[in-house]
Amino acid sequence: MTATREQVLRYRVHAQQLDRAPATADDADVLDLGVQDTGPDGALWALANRGVEARWDDLVILWTLRGAPHAYRRADVAQVAAAVAPMSSDDAAKRILDASKPLRAAGIDPAVALDTVGSTMRDIASSPIVKGALSTAVTERTTEPFHRWCRPCGATHLSEMVFRLGATTGGLELEPDTSPPVLRRIPRWRGPAGRVRPALRPIRGTLHLLGPSTRKEVTEFLDAASTDVTAAWPSDAVDVEVDGRATSLLEADLDALSDPPRDAVTRLLGPYDLFLQGRDRSLLVPDAARRKALWPVLGRPGAILHGHEIAGTWRPRTKGRRLALEVRLWDDVPDAAIDEQGERLAAFRGVTYAGRT
Template identity: 55%
Template sequence: MIDSRQVVRYRTHVQQLDRKRGALAATAVLDLGVQETGPDGAMWALAVRGVRPDEADLVWLWTLRGAPHAYRREDVGAVAAAVAPWSDADAAKRVFDASKPLKAAGIPVLEALDAVAAEMRQVVRRPMVKGEVSTRLHEALPEPYQRYCRSCDAVHLYEMPFRLAAVRAGLELEPHTSPPVLKPVKGFEAAADYPERLDPVRAYLHLCGPATVKEVAEYLDSPVKEVKAHWPEDAVEIEAAGERRWILAGDEAALRDADAEPVRLLGPYDLLLQSRDRKVLVADPARAKALWPVLGRPGAVLAGGRIAGLWRPRKSGKRFTVGVEPWERFGAARREAVAAEAERLAAFRGVGLTAVEYAD
């Protein structure tokens, strides 16, 4: 039987969390994009997979679900093609409520995204803060593209068309900027096609499989019908984690044989925690709520082929500690491994580790 633990072991291995060192070119999670959210975002996700790349070799883009993701810079044109909506219905789903005024005005959503992208290309000729870009677009685009924002007490573009149009315009994000800074990708040209490894459906099935069609659709913010239409021909249906799921045929043996059980401190938005089958990762509802709260997500301790607890960084003055809440007994060997990962996190942040503090 392929149970939940076996699924986590498989994902741990294909996402390369069990390797000590690796090359950027061979880092599989970059095919789907590595989400950049919080201080322990994309660069920490790469670090725990044994790679510390030069940031110049990466590009940050607003892509899937409008979230910022890091990719290999050499892939930027192909990524733009791979993450583009497949149809107007797909685009409408991805932009959420922004599709309603566009539809009422008779403007197809794909056409709207292209219109926003064209204006962005004209506006962003140098690094510009998002607010400045938004102001310029507000002045240039008609009413169906805009909404009243209560929090800003101002009228500006709907958020998702703004974000999804940026990559169409050939704009990248300055890494680690808040508020975000956009700038043109040097020599950008969207590719006419893209390699199989960048196909988001295939990449999800490979890295987060076995999965259902609905889970892939939720991850992409796409309609289930669209995902079914782009389902890989070499995907096979199997019984895993108590239900019928799909995996690429070439990955089935790796799933059945997976035995990866490293100890890692995963960032709150690490890909291993981003799959849409949270019950497979954490069966207990109370623990799931603690790992995925609405605000202030903790990191997860990966150990023994499962999510074994939570962790949070704590910095006060010169003190940097890592607080750990174990969900099971951590013996001496596991605590030693957690301490080694905490040391790695401290070095990544450029501080010295003061202590690892356990809630038990």
């Protein structure tokens, strides 16, 4: 099958449910892959953009893909823990970056190291505990190969990625809206599930929600070992040529790709919304100068989605109980459409919308 850039972007808008009416968290497909909870609006705003008025009571925040905090359905937590676990020792080594070198030099399997750290963290966290205190306690209970000198902290402690991924392995969740992060035990935790429903498997989720994609793009999005991604590649993934590029999509999604809806929705996407997280940025935003503006090294803005295109950027400007939007448009978007979304964001934050700057 062949597909155009327009078909791909329209498909993603629809697959990620950015074009739908209000629904429930049970019906939010992005929660299968996890909704990154980064930034002032985070996961709840990403879900609101998909018609879901979610409550933290129904969700759980875990450090998972790329070591970032992601929200999932609380009912899925055991299956999610199994689905996001490293697929092999090499995969664990890839995910914990340079922390794998001293561990392997000491004869410690990186995957076993995560289990060790996880069980130690859970043992310590008998009640909610701030990240720094937990890190200090775990460092005291582990040996030198687990540690590294941290220049910003001016101290020796666990590698950041070992700490983050170990927390999920050990059955710890993040308390919402805490800074610095507070961790607590997942209630009634019995370890990762023995079975995982297919939709929760990250490779399938990436192909469904960010496809069509190449294996390299999926690997980079998951921050996994390429050999393991290749070994776990779904048997029902089929080839799709996108403007001359060889990509893949789940067979069940081909019909949706061939004729996706054309609803002209407008959304104020947060900086880490899933729609912006694909590794084919030049497909999403072909112009290099616009890509630089949307994905700077520091301080990402939000993106204005209009139809299937990223039509500009936005930043919140707050003063007291008033929220204004600093808007930089690249393409025409009706003023009323932006203001409507600004009103929605202000209501979400519990403030008054003060227009655009």
